[in-house]
Amino acid sequence: MATPTLEKSGKAPEPEAGFADSPYITATFRIRRFNPEVSEEAQWQDFQISIDPKERVLDALHKIKWELDGTLTFRRSCAHGICGSDAMRINGKNRLACKTLIKDLSPEKPITVEAIKGLTVLKDLVVDMDPFFQAYRDVMPFLITKGNEPTRERLQSSEDRERFDDTTKCILCAACTSSCPVFWNDGQYFGPAAIVNAHRFIFDSRDEGGEQRLEILNDRDGVWRCRTTFNCTDACPRGIEVTKAIQEVKRALITRRF
Known part of the structure; x- marks a missing residue:
């Protein structure tokens, strides 16, 4: 697979008034996208979202999928660290998205999310198991x-x-x-x-x-x-x-x- 390129960013709507008093932050998630029906090359795509840093990476992925880009593809099930279906590379380390808190990832910098290595990527964060x-x-x-x-x-x-x-x-x-x-x-x-x-x-x-x-x-x-x-x-x-x-x-x- 060719070296990924950077795609145009997705950006969440501007926060409402009073946002400065809320616990929310603006975090950038840099996700490695791959869709074999569109291109043979993977691309990095940035998404900016407003989210509580005490939430999990899985919550951020849900927010991106439900509010910004419904084509984002990943696996998840129990969301409590038991099913093991949402394993992915987050900031270069294998982790479960449902057990990884945003605040533990230095959210002032872009948080990278990509599929686990060694298995064929089918689409975005989904691999052939x-x-x-x-x-x-x-x-x-x-x-x-x-x-x-x-x-x-x-x-x-x-x-x-x-x-x-x-x-x-x-x-x-x-x-x-x-x-x-x-x-x-x-x-x-x-x-x-x-x-x-x-x-x-x-x-x-x-x-x-x-x-x-x-x-x-x-x-x-x-x-x-x-x-x-x-x-x-x-x-x-x-x-x-x-x-x-x-x-x-x-x-x-x-x-x-x-």
Whole structure:
């Protein structure tokens, strides 16, 4: 894709009298626009809006879409940091738009918003998530057991649960995977999110499919591609120690202890 150019700005209406006494500020959002039906080139477009700095980037995107440009395209659902659908690059960092407050972004300067990297951009801030979810499916992210169906609950101690508790927090937002330089350069790499979700079951004491998952991740596109840059850990909006989980999977492959 060619280097983006700067498009003519969209600007909100002038504020009403008394605005100076309100908590609102005028913020500029510089959004990387891409519409394959119009042009093969991406463009940066500026939008000026009046908004409370305590609101979120997602609120700003809604305001732009509803009041200035209805063609702006992005994903969102729950708006509370649980669904993970509104992951995007904000001021050069992967974040959830619904968890990022405008006041934390130095709003006196233009706030840049663009699609996450490493996945094909379909339109504006929307990327093709199919490769990401295929890697997730490939690691078999479900409980595998043998024998007959149990007649009672599978019990687990709090200590056993603690072993994999951190990786149960993943919301599949792709912020970690799309922050990984290896994934940017080679989309065949499983990526941090898939490995995190494999970790969640490999270290589950009730699961019996750990060996299968380890063999899958022992592939040339598995855990050995990780270069331990910690980008994934920094990008995770749920605070998961992603790099630590990847290292634990590597260790399990070497020792066969998990």
